[in-house]
Amino acid sequence: MAFSDSFKPHIPYLRRHARLLTGDQARGDAAVRDALQAAVAGQASIETDWPPRVALYRLFHACWKPEAASPVSDDTTQAQLDRIPALARRALLLTAVEGFPARDAARILGLNAGDIDHLLVDAQNTIEAGLRTRVLIIEDEPIVALDIEAIIADAGHDVEGVARTRREAIDLFRSSEIGLVLADIQLADGSSGIDAVNDILADQDVPVVFITAYPERLLTGERPEPAYLITKPFMPETIAATISQVLFFADAKPAEPAPLIG
CATH class of the missing domain: 3.40.50.2300 (Response regulator)
Structure with a gap:
C-alpha cells in the first residue's frame, strides 16, 4: 500500500480536528486542504517512517497558520482568543479529543514529551474559566x-x-x-x-x-x-x-x- 493511501482514512478525522481548532467548518477544511496541497507540491514534508495518522497530523500542524485561520473582528474577540496559549490548546485537542498519547502529541507539535502535561493543565484551566452553561x-x-x-x-x-x-x-x-x-x-x-x-x-x-x-x-x-x-x-x-x-x-x-x- 502506498503511504498516501494509508493516511486517507484519517483525513475525515483531521477535518474534525481542524474545525475544532478554527471554530469553523470552512476554515478548518481549507486548512486541511492547504496542508495536503503543500505536501503534494513538495512545499512540506511527510514523515514516512512514522505511523500514518501521526505523520498526517504532524503535516497539518507544521503547515497551519493560526493567525490566518482564525480572523477576528474586534479587540474584545482578540483578547478572548489570546487567553489560551496556542500550543496548550493544540495539545488538549490532540490528546483529549483525537486520542493521541502524550508521546505522539509531542511528536506532532515538535515538542518534548515532558512539555505536554504542563500544556494540558494550562489549557484546561484557562478554557474552562467563566464558561458554565x-x-x-x-x-x-x-x-x-x-x-x-x-x-x-x-x-x-x-x-x-x-x-x-x-x-x-x-x-x-x-x-x-x-x-x-x-x-x-x-x-x-x-x-x-x-x-x-x-x-x-x-x-x-x-x-x-x-x-x-x-x-x-x-x-x-x-x-x-x-x-x-x-x-x-x-x-x-x-x-x-x-x-x-x-x-x-x-x-x-x-x-x-x-x-x-x-
Whole structure:
C-alpha cells in the first residue's frame, strides 16, 4: 500500500480536528486542504517512517497558520482568543479529543514529551474559566444519556433536559434557556438529531456538538456539516474538552446567523 493511501482514512478525522481548532467548518477544511496541497507540491514534508495518522497530523500542524485561520473582528474577540496559549490548546485537542498519547502529541507539535502535561493543565484551566452553561442533551439511549449528564455536571455545567425524539428536543429547547446542544444522530422514534438541530437553529443560534458512531459520514467536506463531532464510544475527557472548546469559540465570536446542516 502506498503511504498516501494509508493516511486517507484519517483525513475525515483531521477535518474534525481542524474545525475544532478554527471554530469553523470552512476554515478548518481549507486548512486541511492547504496542508495536503503543500505536501503534494513538495512545499512540506511527510514523515514516512512514522505511523500514518501521526505523520498526517504532524503535516497539518507544521503547515497551519493560526493567525490566518482564525480572523477576528474586534479587540474584545482578540483578547478572548489570546487567553489560551496556542500550543496548550493544540495539545488538549490532540490528546483529549483525537486520542493521541502524550508521546505522539509531542511528536506532532515538535515538542518534548515532558512539555505536554504542563500544556494540558494550562489549557484546561484557562478554557474552562467563566464558561458554565445550560445544556440540552438529545440522546435516545438512557445509559448513554446518564453518562453524558454525569460528564457535563462534573465539568461544571447544568443539564436542562434530555430529549429522546425530535419533537421532545424542540419542545425542551423552546421552554428553556439553553446555551449548548449535545445531539445524537439517530433518535428513538426514527427521527433525526440533525433535523432536530436544524429546527432549533432556525429559531436561535446556539452551539451544537453531535455524537455519532460514524463521523466520517458527516466529515466529507462536500456540504454544510457539523463543525463539532464526538465519536462513539467516547471518553469523558473527550466530551469535556470538546464542550469547553465549543463554548470558548461561541463566547469569542460576534453573533452571526447559524448555518443549517445538510
